[in-house]
Amino acid sequence: MTERRLLSGNEAIARGAIDAGISIATSYPGTPSTEILEYIAANADGIHAEWSVNEKVALETAIGASYSGVRAICSMKHVGVNVAADPLMTLAYTGVKGGLVLVAADDPGMHSSQNEQDSRHYVKAAKILCLEPCDSQEAYDMSKEAFNISEETKLPIMLRTMTRISHTSSPVNVEKAEKKKKPSLEIDAREWVMVPANARVRHKVLNEKQPLLRELSEGSRFNKVVKKGNEKKGIIAFGSAYNYVGEFYDGRSALLRVSTYPFPMKMINEFLEDLEKVIVLEEGDPLLEEAVRCLHSNVHGRLNGEVPLEGELTPEIAAKVLGKGTPGEKKPGIDLPPRPPRLCPGCPHQSLYNALKKVETSIITGDIGCYTLGVRFGTLHTCLCMGAGISQAAGISHTGIGKVAAVIGESTFLHSGITALMNAVYNKANMLVIIMDNSAVAMTGHQPTPLTGVTATGDMGGKITLEEIVKSCNVASVDVVDPYKEVEVEKLLRKRLDEKGVKVVISRGPCIIIKKRMTK
Amino acid sequence: MKYNMLIVGVGGQGILLVSEIISKAAMKSGFYVKKSETHGMAQRGGSVMTHIRFADEEVHSPLIPKGSLDMLLAFEPLEALRYLSYLGEDSKLIVNSNPVNVENYPPIEEVLKEIRKQENSLLVDAKKLAIEAGHPLTQNTVMLGAASKRLPIKKEVLEENIRKGVKRALEENLKAFKLGSAST
Structure with a gap:
């Protein structure tokens, strides 16, 4: 029994995974991958779907499920694979039990990314197999097939998608779902404990799987x-x-x-x-x-x-x-101003930036989120990768430069800012860290974070308190401010910037879009 | 038959909803459909466009080749001009005449003059019609109505998909669709 539906590439990948009988789905939000986990969370009863705190944790969680014999999907944007690369490389050695599919969503053209790296490099480095669809039907078919290949080769399989596949909808013949596998743990420390003696054996096993991968590729119906x-x-x-x-x-x-x-x-x-x-x-x-x-x-x-x-x-x-001519292009007779994205009217980040702009700083290192748009306002001077702002600020402060500030969103802080903060305190940096807590991963569509205590499926989860994390890092001071009180905030920022040590200011104001939704 | 349609405007104008309604209606009408969206920055008031292609047979490129458009449906006049390169000889250009401001916006009369210069162009005061329909946020359905007579999709099928797709103010949206359709 098949049913024809109009699905985006991301929805098709998610539907394929559900129909392949997955038991678990993990992800960290990131364009253009976000809708995969959102679809699974919204459409599948009995599947554990989670927003993990970062991509490394997401993949490791999926690996745990796979070791338990069930099928798992882990989705992320291309730069997320950098974060997850550590477990990925050695996972190819240990191998998997239940089928494990890693979806890497590339963003050539950088519609919403800091680089346009090609995820296939990781496939080569990990010595695994990758499938890349050209439309939603193939995305669905490959998503299902990838679990079979994963179990046949006992390797993680990468499904490489990209913006124009993930965010393009086309018809899909959706088939009947397979049953989920029953979990069972068969512990084999020689396969799972990658101490050198075991890892040497497992690398050889991985190399011995290569002819099978080539054979599967030669015989694939997708070529x-x-x-x-x-x-x-x-x-x-x-x-x-x-x-x-x-x-x-x-x-x-x-x-x-x-x-x-x-x-x-x-x-x-x-x-x-x-x-x-x-x-x-x-x-x-x-x-x-x-x-x-x-x-x-x-x-x-x-x-x-x-x-x-x-x-x-x-x-x-x-x-x-391909040697085809293209028609002459019509052009308007007047110059068109660009229309870049900007912070929404009433955005708490904007208020914080208004205050920060009035304070003397030598640099404001930045991070990834809506607040990166501060670059247009002159209140953000770096953006490299998730969590980098805090470490960069520490490095600058170690050269003796004063009045160093870093801005970071709360989800990015949980993703990879905590380790940077610990490091800055431990190594005695002098800097101000402003954590902008707007109660969501706003940029990618308001996914919940551990600070909200709500999970991907909308259920209540454990709740993490940001202040307690920061305090436990033994920072010099922690202040929680209302960004809309710009005059007070400005005074406080000025004071803290001149003090020794690592100071943290938590700017707390929910994203204006969430606030509007709540008052409707 | 192959139909290429570009819907452009500003993030927050309801382009994704209208694209969804047209695509599902086209599929219901028996066409193969491909719809490609820009998501990333859409919520932040940036320039947004959706490519919709439907045909009797499979469509390949998710992006419409420049110069091969059947219809450019623009929810904002400046954004209409940004995508003129997609127009072909017989393309229809249907534009909401109400500007969404941005720094250095040219005088609106100059913008509208550029649109009137294009063959087969049509300006619609969607704001006025949306208010008449009972809800200022129905400008997108007004524009869908304005496009509807020229689309190879039956009006009833579009209306059916408005009923399925619109979450709030359904009656106002259906009225907006009718007013938009009657205005062309």
Whole structure:
């Protein structure tokens, strides 16, 4: 029994995981991955769905469930995989029991990210297998299939999606759900305790799995020769890039679709036979293109400059590289001012920034969230990765520069600011940390945090108190302020900036969008 | 048959809801549908656009190639001009004439003049019609109504999906849809 539904790529991945019988789903919010966990939390009874405090914790939690024999999905944005890379690399050694799928949502073009790294590099580094869909139907099919491959290879499988797949809706034939697996623990310390003696054995086991991964890739139904062309020109499209090839395909050139890593090199080699020219299209870095270049001398793509090395693919880029003309573009007769995102009217961050702007500082290191928009207001001077602001401020203070301030959101603080704060106190930095607590992960759509005590499914969870965490780090002072009392806040910030040690000011005011919703 | 439609405007104007209604109605009408959204910064008042494509057969690119648009539906006049490059020879351009302010907004008459210069362009005072419908926040359904006569989707199917998709002020939204439709 199938049912045809219009689902976004993220919804399709989530639906696929539910229908594959997952027992647990973990994630940390991040565009463009957020809706995967949201869908599971909203649509599945009996599945443990959680917002974890960060991606490393999310993956480790999923690993625990997998070790217990059940299926688990862990989703995150591409930069989240950096945070989760530590467990991921060694998980490939220990292997999994219940199928474990790691969804990495890349953001080529950086619609809402600080970089546009290609998650397939991690697949190569971890020596695992990756699938990349081109639409919601494939996202659904691959999500289900990935659990089977994971159990067959006893390895975590990466499902790589990206903005234009995750946030594009197309029809999906939804099938009947499989039953969940029963948990059972079969402890084998030689497989799970990665002390050197065991890890040496497990690395060998991982290497011995590689021929199986290549074989699965060669035989995958997601790789196919669409046309064995009569012309001398061939096109190879990886995963989502097929969309742009399909749009302009002339029906004559040879055409190969590849959607798996490790790349099916035998299949590619056979396809290249008799071809004089090959075009390779893929989102992200030229990984497939590099592989094809080992087999062919006339390859066109990013490495010869025909496709830009940065940014996402567009129909216009594809049309050009495939030799299609593009029509002349209409332009307005007047200059258009940009319309960048900004803090909402009444935003508590804005009030805090109004006060902070009046105070003399040498630098305000920043972090990731709505408050990063302070860059336009001159109240934020760095943004690197989650939690970096506090450590950067400490480093600056250790050079002897005074009046150093750091701003960080409460969820980012819990994600990876706590360790930085402990480190700053321990190593005697002189700095002011402003934690902006707006009661939600606002930027990604108001997901709850441990400070709200509400879980991803809307149930009551344990509640963490921010002040107690900060106090337990033995900081010089902790103040909780109402950001809307700008004059008082300004006075306090000025005073604290001149004091020795690590001082923390918690600026507490709920996100204005939440506040409006509550008063409706 | 292949239909390419771009809906543009400012975060918070209800573009995602209208895109959802059109896409589901198109699917209900038997078309293959692809709808691509920009989410990331949408809530912060930034420029927003949704690509909707539907056809008798499978649609490939999630993004509409420039110059191949059937309809540009703009909830804001300045945003309409931002996406002119997507217009083709026979594209329809339907624009809400009410501006959403931003720093250095050009004089509104100049903006509207640029829109009138385009062939097949149509300005709709969605604010006035939304107030007439009984709720100022129904401007998006007014615009959906204004687009409806030119879409290859039956009015009843659109209305059915408004009923399914709209969470608040349903009667006002249905009236807004009718007023929008009657205005074109």
